[in-house]
Amino acid sequence: MALGAGLGLRDPSPPDEPRFVLAARQMVESGQWLIPHRGSELYAHKPPLFMWLQASAYQVVEDWQIAFLLPSLLAALGTLWLTWDLTRRLWNRRIANHAAFALFATLQFGLQAKRGQIDMVLVFWTTVSLWGLARHLLCGPNRNGLLVGGFAAGLGTVTKGVGFLPLLMLLPWWLDRRMDDATVGNDARVPAVRLWPWLPAAFLAGVAVWLLPMLVTVLGSDNPELHRYASEILFRQTGTRYVESWHHVRPFWYYLQVIATLWLPGALLLPWLAPAWWRRIRRGDRRTLCLVGWVVLVLVFFSVSPGKREVYLFPALPAMCIAAAPLLPGLLRRAGVRYVLLGYVVALGLALAGLGASGLAGAAWAARIAADRSLSEPVMQTLLTWLVVLGGGLLLLAGWARPRRAATAVVGASVLVWTFYGLALAPNLDASSSARKLMHDVRTRIGSDAELGLVAWREQHLLQAQGPVREFGFERDFQAQWRDALAWLAQAPEDRWLFALKDVARDCVDPEQLIELERTSRRDWVLVPGAAHVPGCVPRAATVNPLIRMDEP
Template identity: 75%
Template sequence: MRRRYMDFTRFRRAPVPWGLLILATIALGAGLGLRDPSPPDEPRFALAAKQMVESGQWLLPQRGSELYAHKPPMFMWLQAAAYSLVGNWRVAFLLPSLLAALGTLWLTWDLARRLWSQRVAGYAGFALLATLQFGLQAKRGQIDMVLVFWTTLSLWGIGRYLLSDRDRRALLVGAFAAGIGTVTKGVGFLPLLILLPWWYSQRAGGAGITSDASASTRRTWVWLPAAFLAGVAVWLLPMLVAVLGSDDPALHRYASEILFKQTGTRYVDAWHHVRPAWYYLQVIATLWLPGALLLPWLVPAWWRRIRRGDTKILSLVGWALVVLVFFSASPGKREVYLFPALPAVCIAAAPLLSGLLRRAGVRRVLLGYVAVLGVVLTGIGVSGALDAQWSARIALDRSLDAATMQTLLAWLLALGTALLVLAVWTRPSKAAAAAVCANLLVWTVYGAALAPALDASSSARQLMHDVRGRIGSEAELGLVAWREQHLLQAEGPVREFGFERDFQAQWRDGVAWMAGAPDRRWLFALEEVAVDCVDPAQLIALDRSSRRDWVLVPGTAYVPGCVVPMTDGASP
């Protein structure tokens, strides 16, 4: 008994995985502060966070003059808090994702360490770091990396209790984290569903876990929903107090939208991102590279362990399958929805990787992945250099100048060449290290070189700077049918007429506003909307943004006495 206690103490005092975290910080943090938010989602959250800081109203996020009811404000709170700390939006909008990624890596490593050993934990951490989707989300200013931190923290706490050391405090931390995750994005409760495969394993007589039906354990389970609700209440409670204490119909519409339409209705009857049932198999086969290439070996090995009664593998893999089925059942699907399952899959794979990576076939597959990635990137770089028309079409569509396009092609060529050299010169025994290095190199170059080169056009910063240069520093600018990046990057006096309103209604209000002071007011509008009551000869064509064409309308283009007709049509 004493020996077990001493071993357990040494186990708990294992060092922090500094090598893993340092490499992750270098690759995932490369380029931090070198770019602005870019579509599709980054400008939306950064704009809401910026408005929180400027207005001092943090409880209910806004998009321009409207309440933003599509997501709870937790992620925007983190961005606003990061800005309050560092004072730079280019850093602040990405900092929560970077810190969440590092936290997720540590949680993945630590749970694998507690379930198996420190050596296995290293495999789990590097498997996650090497996966394409993990790096992609860590370098985006979107909710999903922060969500995955909360779901992984929840899995860490619940997994410790169910599968490792029966730590009741960890279980309650896990339940509380699931609640916080739920008010970060509605699916944050998913880690609680690990109870389903765990319960099945107990009924089936799973090996390796000691059952405990004591009174103290029963009390712990009673506190589980209370801990979850406490996490949810961090935002939900003050929001409901504010809504129920107000007669403002906008607040009541906000509560109805976020609590019902953006959760249950969106899951059952999605109105966009509709995909077939097998969509997530495609996501696994691409965004979970290079790990997805090992599934032909991993799946049979998992099945053998499950048949032998391995509760740990059954619970982790079973939970990942529950998540897969849960999201596949909804008609609305996006690649990020499945992301919370990735750390659990890496943890479940970790105890098998040591043996798999000694196989010649596995090594060839991983080196082949590095080589194919190098060939693809090199091919793009060479094709762009040789086919001027192809590169010109890409540059025109993204509003890139020739110099920027050449810079991008040069970096892609250099990166592809480096990966080919890595694939050729790496010994087969180091194939796994080569695959990890390849993805770290990709994210380093992307963050430090590729994303900054695309920034001026992708973020609409250059477009809105040019607009202000055309109209002058004292002119007033109205936005019609705008996107979030346009308001975020707009300079000087700006007015908007709603975001989710019908475009024709926005145009009608915008024209009326412009007609009030035509000598100093201009409209920035989607080209297809700027039709009624203006002289088309005076419209100024602008560069493309968000793959659409935009125009600048001077106040002098207004046709005196004209009134834009009202329509019942939806926004295009």
């Protein structure tokens, strides 16, 4: 299967993957699962449910290379099934097949299914919630569906704070029920349904899975770190981050760009889909109104916040595919639509083959990427060759399909892309991207018994570090970390080394004795031997707000 291709062939790589695996691994090793840690610090940016899933997967398979991707893979498969089943209940099996294939063929879905990040699991919970709510609101009444929908929204909220978004479907549903009877088609009518108290009770039960024991633990403790943790995750990382985001600030229209790129090839059909949706809504199709209306509400919700990332809009994708599915059989009979879809496959093949060929021919961009990621020439040559092979495969697929089988070509293109990515591209990038090679080289240089201190580190460095390791905090100011690290280094200079960001390792060390390492994560790193420390030197005091880090997610 394309989504599972490459499972177990790579280590966690930025962004986000090493952070979650680090917390999950610490859960397994310490037995403390309630509040996640990042090294010696509490990790207050996300609730722990996703990390619970990774830790649980490890306890089953006992291999982190498999366990860290398993929750995303299973969530992707579950989301495909839920998309198919809800579409079947709203229309029929034939249309359900179109919905599932449309979701699978979308670039963002495959990309997130192959990543060990929270977002694929979040989308699973939001789709479960939509599935349950739609069974009650559009196919019901169905109290069990309502309970499932509310509970899944609660679980989604303690997976990532925006898991409550499916509840926004109540707005277009409420609007539809108040439309004039003359504008509502008889086939779209459903009896009045009762939401109170079942929906809020189910939602609160889902949230309480983590929130209740966390609050009991925090309120029963006089540990100030736990109280700061609760304040950070319940307020700063939710409401404050939404209203006054301090990272990833983008313009209001940013998500139109996301739809136009990551929602390919489906985005190419929007000029046909949008008018058809509007006509159905005007005829009183409650299904289309609730699905498309919910997608629009999600788009507006995230667009209003100044902080934007492409994955934020991802939960709306399954609903978009479900809403498009009843229109796809008719659209795929149009020659213009078939040519557009086939053109997408051809363009993708030409782009990949062209990139690979230009890189093999010595293009400057390839040399820059190789230097920035510390990729050796053989590895870079292998990656570029695979790009040419993949691009050529897509062109052959398009040549076989012709316009008549354009839809098959689109699905086949996704199979090829994610299979090649999992089996060829990601494994070749792994040693550099995951920092495995860097940290192995560090341990080889300093010896198996030496102690290594980490300063201004990234999560992949601690995750891949071998032998005795010490760190001095993650969210602390870099200069504060450096000051404590130097004091630690001075206690046993013969047996201790520091691994540090080059720009931080300046005060109180002899620059001639620093050992420059490979450039990774778009930054330069150095090794500092104990002998490089200048005795009696006092490093500069911290001047930067310790709550703000340049690599905060």
